[in-house]
Amino acid sequence: MIDIKKDINFRYIFGKDSEPNKIALKGLIEAFVDVKVTNLEILTSELSRNIEEAKKSSLDIQARFGTGEKIDVEMQMCNNRHELAQRMAYYGGQLVSSQIKKGEPYTKIKRSYVLFILDFKWIEDEKLVHTYIKKEKEDYTDIPQGDWNPFVVVELPKAKYKEEMNISEEYAFVLKYCTEEKYHDKIELIKQREKGIFYRMKCANNISQNEMEWLKKLEEERYEMDRAQKVENARLEGIEIGLEKGEKIGSLNTMKENIKTMYKNKCDIQFIAKVLEQSIEYVQNVLNEK
Structure with a gap:
């Protein structure tokens, strides 16, 4: 089994535009993000630039749901915590700004999700998944009509095996320990329970020698x-x-x-x-x- 956490492998397994790969990506997104995914469409990883001098950005995986909402899925193995918050904000802003063209109304903008899966600890607690949305500073009420740019952070080192695991814990555990022989039996049990994980493992196992x-x-x-x-x-x-x-x-x-x-x-x-x-x-x- 290849190490799916390595971003080249991650892109190849979850970013390939075929039905098994899209089922695997759908399961991954739904495991970590509070959203129901329908009619998943894989988009180009390159973000468009509004001005020539703007920084060129390439996402790990960019996708769109049937609702028109978009998501950026990033796998980060290198501990780049010094720039991580800025990178997330930049990608989120680009996902939003790329949705409309000159002369189009802002009402056409759909919600965009930014999902960062980290192979290192960044937040000082033991919570596996953090979701950040914009709230009013003093009384912490939501922005009217919901947030348009949720940021989701998953820290794989916090994944621990338990007899009873929720879907996010299962996905995180499999991602973290997919190459470790001692966890093979546990991963097989998880794979049998969860369709998305089954397809993800199937996609990884079907990679040819070339x-x-x-x-x-x-x-x-x-x-x-x-x-x-x-x-x-x-x-x-x-x-x-x-x-x-x-x-x-x-x-x-x-x-x-x-x-x-x-x-x-x-x-x-x-x-x-x-x-x-x-x-x-x-x-x-x-x-x-x-």
């Missing part, structure tokens, strides 16, 4: 992109540590703390040196200090 090799090549290319993202995240983490202490990131004490913190978090010496723009020798000397 497709597997192609996906592996794309995955290698994606790894280099993720590596660059991790470098940026580590740099931002270092800046954040410095800001919390009220110190400049370039100060000697903060630099040493950053080096030791990154090393404690399993970063290798070469990686630390590159991120903090220090020599390998300097990093090694700091780590050797008592």
Whole structure:
């Protein structure tokens, strides 16, 4: 079984425009989002730009329901928590703004959902699924006629196996542990109960050898992109540590703390040196200090 969490595989299984794949995507959406999906249509992953200089955006999966409502489904394995809220807001805004053309009334706009499935913890609690909608600041009443841009966050590390699981817990558990042999029997039981999960596993198992090799090549290319993202995240983490202490990131004490913190978090010496723009020798000397 391939690792469905890897975004190339995720797109291939849930974003393919065939009936089994659409059944799998329908089940995934309904498991995590409070919506009934009918007549699911897979759309292009590219978001249109209103101006030439606007940032080009490519979604993991963009789809539309029979009601005209749209959804962006994102699988995030790389811990990019420093930009995650901004990314969600940008994608949500693009989903809404792309619905109408010049001269058309705003009443044509349909609700758009943004679903982010994370393979890391972002929110400091044990709740598996969080849904954020716009409410009035002081008395927390809903915007009239409902919210037009719900943001749904699913954190897979919070998935735990239980004898009785709801549908969102089942989907999250299968996504998180689909490649782990020790959970094979439990996943088989879940697959027999839930049609969407059955089709998702069927789609994954039906990938040919040629497709597997192609996906592996794309995955290698994606790894280099993720590596660059991790470098940026580590740099931002270092800046954040410095800001919390009220110190400049370039100060000697903060630099040493950053080096030791990154090393404690399993970063290798070469990686630390590159991120903090220090020599390998300097990093090694700091780590050797008592």
